[in-house]
Amino acid sequence: MTKKMKIRIAEIIILLIALLVVPLFVKNNYYLLVFNRILINAIVVLGLNFITGLTGQMNLGMAGIFALGAYASALITRYANISPWVGLLLAIAVGWVIGQCLGYPSLRVKGVYLSLTTIGFAEVIRLMFSNLTDITGGTQGMRNIEPYSLFGFKFDTQGKMYYLFFVITAFGFFIAWRIVYSKWGRVFKSLRDNAEAVEMSGVDIADVKIKAFTICAIYGAVAGALYAHFMGYINPSTFTIDMSTNFVIMLLIGGLGSVIGNIFGAIIVTILPEMLRFLDDYYLITFSIIVLLGAIFFPNGWVDAVVRLGKKTINIISDKRAENGKAVSR
Amino acid sequence: MKKGLWKYLSLVLMVAMVLSLVACSNPDETSESESTNSTVEEATSTSEPVKIGLVAMLTGDNPLNGERMQQAVQLAIDEYNAAGGILGGREIELLVEDDQTLQDMAVTCVEKLISEEVVGIIGPHRSTNALAVEATVATAGVPTLTGGTSPSISELGNDYLFRIRASDEIFASVAAAYAVDELGAKKIGMLYNSDDYGAGAEKIVAEYCKANGIGYVSEGHNTGDTDFTAQITKMGTEGVDALLIWTHDSELAIHARQIYELGLEAKVVSSPGITMQQVIDMCEPEYIEGWQGVTDYVFTSTDETVQEFNKKFSEKYGINTELYSASYYGAALVLIEAIEAAGTTDRTAVMEALKKTSDLSAPVGVLECDDKNNLVHSVNVAEIINKEPVFIKSISVE
Numbered sequence: 001m002t003k004k005m006k007i008r009i010a011e012i013i014i015l016l017i018a019l020l021v022v023p024l025f026v027k028n029n030y031y032l033l034v035f036n037r038i039l040i041n042a043i044v045v046l047g048l049n050f051i052t053g054l055t056g057q058m059n060l061g062m063a064g065i066f067a068l069g070a071y072a073s074a075l076i077t078r079y080a081n082i083s084p085w086v087g088l089l090l091a092i093a094v095g096w097v098i099g100q101c102l103g104y105p106s107l108r109v110k111g112v113y114l115s116l117t118t119i120g121f122a123e124v125i126r127l128m129f130s131n132l133t134d135i136t137g138g139t140q141g142m143r144n145i146e147p148y149s150l151f152g153f154k155f156d157t158q159g160k161m162y163y164l165f166f167v168i169t170a171f172g173f174f175i176a177w178r179i180v181y182s183k184w185g186r187v188f189k190s191l192r193d194n195a196e197a198v199e200m201s202g203v204d205i206a207d208v209k210i211k212a213f214t215i216c217a218i219y220g221a222v223a224g225a226l227y228a229h230f231m232g233y234i235n236p237s238t239f240t241i242d243m244s245t246n247f248v249i250m251l252l253i254g255g256l257g258s259v260i261g262n263i264f265g266a267i268i269v270t271i272l273p274e275m276l277r278f279l280d281d282y283y284l285i286t287f288s289i290i291v292l293l294g295a296i297f298f299p300n301g302w303v304d305a306v307v308r309l310g311k312k313t314i315n316i317i318s319d320k321r322a323e324n325g326k327a328v329s330r
Numbered sequence: 331m332k333k334g335l336w337k338y339l340s341l342v343l344m345v346a347m348v349l350s351l352v353a354c355s356n357p358d359e360t361s362e363s364e365s366t367n368s369t370v371e372e373a374t375s376t377s378e379p380v381k382i383g384l385v386a387m388l389t390g391d392n393p394l395n396g397e398r399m400q401q402a403v404q405l406a407i408d409e410y411n412a413a414g415g416i417l418g419g420r421e422i423e424l425l426v427e428d429d430q431t432l433q434d435m436a437v438t439c440v441e442k443l444i445s446e447e448v449v450g451i452i453g454p455h456r457s458t459n460a461l462a463v464e465a466t467v468a469t470a471g472v473p474t475l476t477g478g479t480s481p482s483i484s485e486l487g488n489d490y491l492f493r494i495r496a497s498d499e500i501f502a503s504v505a506a507a508y509a510v511d512e513l514g515a516k517k518i519g520m521l522y523n524s525d526d527y528g529a530g531a532e533k534i535v536a537e538y539c540k541a542n543g544i545g546y547v548s549e550g551h552n553t554g555d556t557d558f559t560a561q562i563t564k565m566g567t568e569g570v571d572a573l574l575i576w577t578h579d580s581e582l583a584i585h586a587r588q589i590y591e592l593g594l595e596a597k598v599v600s601s602p603g604i605t606m607q608q609v610i611d612m613c614e615p616e617y618i619e620g621w622q623g624v625t626d627y628v629f630t631s632t633d634e635t636v637q638e639f640n641k642k643f644s645e646k647y648g649i650n651t652e653l654y655s656a657s658y659y660g661a662a663l664v665l666i667e668a669i670e671a672a673g674t675t676d677r678t679a680v681m682e683a684l685k686k687t688s689d690l691s692a693p694v695g696v697l698e699c700d701d702k703n704n705l706v707h708s709v710n711v712a713e714i715i716n717k718e719p720v721f722i723k724s725i726s727v728e
Contacts, residue, residue, distance in 0.1 A: 028445045029441045029444065029445060029470075030438070030441040030442040030444070030445040031445075033437065033438055033441045034438065037434065037438070127552070130524065130525070130552075131524065133529070138525075138526070138529065139458070139524070139525035139526040139527075139529065140458075140461070140480065140482055140526045140530075141458060141461060141462075141526075143461060143464075144465075158441075231433070231434060231437065231462065232465050233433065233461055233462045233464075233465070235433055235458045235461070235462070237433075237458060237525065237553075238432065238433050238434065274438070274442075277427065277428075277442075280388075280426070281388055281389075281428075283428070284389045284428075284430070
C-alpha cells in the first residue's frame with residue numbers, strides 16, 4: 001500500500017467517524033429528522049443515477065418503486081409478524097423483480113414514451129395501494145409500522161435511526177461508487193452517448209439496460225423500506241409524481257452521473273427548502289427559482305459548478321503567484 | 331492537487347450546509363426535545379412570549395384553506411395580546427410552518443415546532459397528516475389540535491391529539507338522515523372521493539341506508555379527476571331522488587357544473603366544501619342554487635358568537651368567514667384558554683387542561699372535550715341561495 005493510499009483511507013475513515021458522531025452533538029430531533037430524510041433520499045438518487053444519470057433514460061416512476069419497497073416491507077412485517085430486516089430483504093427482491101419488468105419495456109420505448117411509461121407505472125402502483133383497502137388500509141394508510149431493531153436494540157428515535165441509515169447509505173454509496181467506476185459503469189455511460197456504437201462493439205444492450213433498471217429499482221425499494229420504518233406511517237397519497245420529480249431534481253442538482261453529486265443533490269434539495277422557511281409564504285417559490293436558475297446556468301449540476309469555480313480561482317491565484325515569483329527572481 | 335481540491339470543496343460545501351441549518355434557527359437551543367414529556371422552561375421571565383405553533387397547508391393542494399387557518403389563529407392571538415396577554419401579561423407568539431399537505435413534511439414541521447419549544451400545536455389539517463404526526467406528538471408530549479375528521483383519529487387513544495371538528499361519522503350520518511327525514515328521499519345516490527375522506531363517509535351512508543331500508547347506489551372517483559359525467563349519468567339512470575356528494579373542493583365545483591349540464595334532477599346534500607366561499611366562487615349561481623351542505627359552520631347563522639366572529643374577521647381581512655377560519659379560531663381559543671387554565675406552559679398540564687374543556691363558546695358551537703378528545707359535537711345544515719350559504723338548522727349529535 002502506498003503512502004498516498006494510506007492517507008486517503010485515513011481521510012475517509014475520519015470523515016465517516018465525523019459523520020457518525022453527529023447525533024452526539026446534534027440533539028435536536030428536527031435536524032436529525034432532516035438528516036434522516038436526506039439519507040433516505042440519497043439512496044434513491046444513487047439508484048436513479050444508474051438509469052437517468054448514466055444510461056440517460058428518464059425515469060419518472062421512482063415514487064412507484066419507492067412505494068412498492070415501503071409497502072412490501074411494511075406488509076410483511078405486519079402480517080407475517082417478522083423482523084423488518086426480512087422486510088428489507090423482501091424489498092431487495094421486489095426491487096429486482098420491478099427492475100426486470102420495467103427494464104424490459106425500456107428496450108422498445110425510448111425518450112418521452114419511456115417517461116410516460118414510468119409515470120404510468122408509478123400511478124398504477126399508487127392507485128393499487130389506495131384501492132387494496134383490505135390489505136393496505138387504503139387511503140387511511142398503515143400505522144404503527146415497527147422500527148428496526150438489532151439484538152434487542154430498537155432504532156426508535158431519530159438519533160438511533162440516523163446511525164442505521166448512515167451505515168446503509170454509506171454501504172449503498174460504496175457499491176454505487178464501485179459499479180460506476182467498473183466495466184458496467186462504463187458501458188452504462190457509453191449507452192447514453194451512442195447506443196448503436198455500443199451494440200456494434202458486441203455489447204448486449206438489452207442485458208445492460210435491464211441491469212441498470214434493476215440496480216435502480218433495488219436502491220429505490222430499499223430506500224422505500226427504510227422510509228416505511230422511519231415514518232411509522234405510510235399512505236399512498238405520499239407517493240405521487242411530485243415525489244418522483246423531486247428525486248429527478250436531486251439528481252440534476254447533484255449532476256448526472258456523479259456519485260458524490262448524488263449525495264449533494266439529496267442534501268441540497270432536502271435542506272434548502274427547510275433553510276428558506278424564514279421566507280414564509282415565498283419559500284417554495286424561492287426554492288423553485290433557485291432550482292430553475294441552477295438548471296439553466298449549471299446544467300452539469302451544482303457540485304460541478306462549484307468545482308469549476310474553485311479550479312478557476314486556484315488557477316488565477318497560481319498564475320499571479322507565478323508572476324510574482326518571476327518578479328522576485330528578477 | 332486537483333483531486334484533493336474536489337474533495338475539500340465538497341467537504342466545505344457540506345459542512346457549510348449543515349452548519350447553516352444548525353445556525354439558521356434556534357440560537358439558544360437546548361436538547362430537551364429528546365426526552366419524553368419534555369417541559370418548556372418554567373423559569374423564563376414573564377416577558378418571554380408563550381409560543382404556539384401552527385402547521386398549515388400554505389402551499390400544495392389547498393393553499394387558501396391554509397391561509398384562512400393562519401389568519402384566524404392570528405386574529406385570536408392578536409385579541410388576547412391586545413387584552414394584555416396570558417399568564418400574567420405574557421404575549422403569545424405564533425410560529426407558522428407550511429406542511430405542503432404532505433405527510434413527511436407535516437412530521438418535519440411538527441418536529442421543528444417542538445424543537446422551538448411551542449406549548450401546543452394547531453394543525454396539521456388533513457386526517458392523513460394528523461395520523462402521520464400522531465406518534466411524534468405523543469412521544470414529545472405536545473398537545474396538538476387537528477381538524478382532521480377521519481373517524482380513525484378518535485380510535486388512536488392518543489392523549490395529546492385533540493380534534494376541533496366533528497368526526498366524518500357525524501357529518502355523513504347527519505347528511506343521510508337529513509336527506510331522508512327532511513328531504514323525503516326514497517333512493518339515495520352517493521358520489522364519493524375514493525380516499526380516506528370520501529370512502530369513510532360512503533361506508534356510513536351505506537350502513538344508514540341498509541338499516542333504514544332506503545335504496546342506495548354509489549360511485550367513486552379520485553382526487554384530481556376532472557370528468558364525472560359517467561358517474562353522474564349513472565345516478566340519473568338509477569333514478570335517485572337525493573344525491574350525496576362527498577369530495578374535496580375542486581372536484582366538488584366540477585361536480586356542480588357537470589350535474590347542471592347533464593340536467594340531473596335530484597336534491598343535493600354535499601360535504602362541507604360547498605359552503606366555502608372558494609368553492610362557491612368556482613361555480614355559476616345556477617349550478618348550485620338550492621344545494622344543501624352539512625358543515626361545521628355557516629357564517630349566516632343567527633348565533634351571536636358567529637355574528638361577532640364574522641364581523642371581526644371581515645373587518646380585519648375583508649372576507650367572510652368559513653369553516654377553516656371558524657374551526658381554527660376555535661382551536662386557538664381553546665388552546666389559549668387551556669394554557670391560561672393550566673397556569674403554566676408545561677405541556678402535560680396544558681394537555682390535562684384541554685381535556686377539562688367544557689362549555690367554551692366558539693364560532694363552531696360549544697366546545698366540550700369528550701373522553702375521545704373530540705371537542706365539537708354539532709353540525710349545521712345550510713342551503714345555497716344565490717351563491718350564499720344560508721343557515722337552516724343546527725343538529726347536535728352525541
